[in-house]
């Protein structure tokens with residue numbers, strides 16, 4: 646996959662303040678506040694920064710945590726994962742593999758078949774309905 650690398654200034658122009666804070670500054674949206682809680686429309690969730698396909702609607706489940714949750718990404722190379730030792734915890738951070746935008750974290754307490762829970766900020770994603778073209782953002 647070809648990476649999309651932009652300066653912070655360029656990201657600031659392209660993203661809303663909330664998107665910039667979460668995607669580029671590792672922020673977290675308030676629980677229960679995201680736009681994709683409870684949504685079930687068929688389609689693909691893509692990166693709000695670059696359009697990279699991240700998660701399919703069929704992999705979404707209700708985790709009860711207040712954030713959209715998925716059992717797995719669309720493919721192994723859709724996201725990149727990093728150890729995150731902030732806030733006195735050891736967690737696994739999940740980023741978009743194309744633009745390195747912060748998405749959320751993955752925890753080992755999800756449902757079958759993976760046992761994983763990708764806990765993702767709504768503001769980091771856009772929903773593309775089934776059959777619609779993927780709006781990949783170019784530099």
Ligand code: FE
Pocket residue numbers: 692693694695696697741742743744745746
């Ligand atoms: Fe991205």
